[in-house]
Amino acid sequence: MTRVRLPPERVLELQKHHAERLRHCEPWSAATPWRQELNFQAETYSVLELWAGVVASDAAVDALEPGQFVDSPARRFRYCVRLHRRGQALLTWWGSQVGTVVFDGDVIIPALYQARDPDTPGTGYWNETPWMSLTPGEFITLRPGTRMAKGKVVIAGLGLGHQLIEVSKRLQVKRIVLVELDRELVEWILPVIRPHVRKPLEVVIGDAYEEIPKLHADVALIDIFPGYGDGFRRVAELAAASPHIKRFWGWGTSEMTGLAQR
Ligand SMILES: C[S@@+](CC[C@H](N)C(=O)[O-])C[C@H]1O[C@@H](n2cnc3c(N)ncnc32)[C@H](O)[C@@H]1O
Numbered sequence: 559m560t561r562v563r564l565p566p567e568r569v570l571e572l573q574k575h576h577a578e579r580l581r582h583c584e585p586w587s588a589a590t591p592w593r594q595e596l597n598f599q600a601e602t603y604s605v606l607e608l609w610a611g612v613v614a615s616d617a618a619v620d621a622l623e624p625g626q627f628v629d630s631p632a633r634r635f636r637y638c639v640r641l642h643r644r645g646q647a648l649l650t651w652w653g654s655q656v657g658t659v660v661f662d663g664d665v666i667i668p669a670l671y672q673a674r675d676p677d678t679p680g681t682g683y684w685n686e687t688p689w690m691s692l693t694p695g696e697f698i699t700l701r702p703g704t705r706m707a708k709g710k711v712v713i714a715g716l717g718l719g720h721q722l723i724e725v726s727k728r729l730q731v732k733r734i735v736l737v738e739l740d741r742e743l744v745e746w747i748l749p750v751i752r753p754h755v756r757k758p759l760e761v762v763i764g765d766a767y768e769e770i771p772k773l774h775a776d777v778a779l780i781d782i783f784p785g786y787g788d789g790f791r792r793v794a795e796l797a798a799a800s801p802h803i804k805r806f807w808g809w810g811t812s813e814m815t816g817l818a819q820r
Contacts, residue, residue, distance in 0.1 A: 600663030
């Protein structure tokens with residue numbers, strides 16, 4: 559790794575800017591528009607904890623102690639609560655732009671990890687990056703899809719059920735069909751999420767690419783991709799293969815086409 563040594567005056571400038579951000583934090587709101595620098599008051603950041611009493615930790619996911627996680631029965635998924643420290647930057651994205659979020663105090667961030675496929679690079683038991691974590695970046699980038707939801711909605715990708723819950727709160731939404739690849743994830747976590755879902759829910763366990771083309775719906779929201787914007791082409795192909803679904807959205811796609819509101 560090449561280290562870049564910054565001149566001392568530039569380091570001082572960056573430290574001053576960071577301190578300034580921490581002095582000008584606004585209350586968190588799920589409606590906050592995306593900006594390259596977002597600064598939130600920690601005490602206003604409240605997130606849904608699916609399992610009460612899981613102790614938050616900033617240790618690596620592989621190093622968590624009992625009491626700091628809940629694992630699925632066959633140990634393919636791990637729910638834990640990340641302790642995110644004051645002033646540490648979290649990444650956000652918007653189309654091709656990258657930004658950061660800081661909080662003026664420690665916050666907790668529930669997260670869902672999947673066991674690493676032994677054929678993929680890495681050493682730990684768990685994948686380093688979670689499938690889902692309740693960060694402002696996730697909330698803000700899932701929001702354009704949630705706002706499109708009406709009538710009968712297909713949601714692909716369960717994760718922590720955040721989008722499922724948010725979609726179910728909308729008056730315009732009548733029914734939801736969840737399509738999730740992993741049976742173990744559904745059987746373990748959906749009973750905990752279900753009480754927060756306010757609309758009739760049908761669950762299809764299977765590959766979204768095979769199952770969605772068979773469905774009829776007003777809108778399909780697709781969030782099955784590990785990286786932001788990864789699914790641009792795949793969502794377009796899925797839409798073309800699904801004649802009975804009126805509108806499609808994929809995580810990151812609306813921002814990339816400039817169709818999303820901030
Ligand atoms: C990023 S998470 C979804 C997060 C979710 N939007 C939320 O709000 O919590 C991706 C989910 O998609 C599922 N998944 C991955 N590939 C899939 C596929 N081909 N078909 C259906 N589900 C898939 C994963 O098992 C995981 O639950």
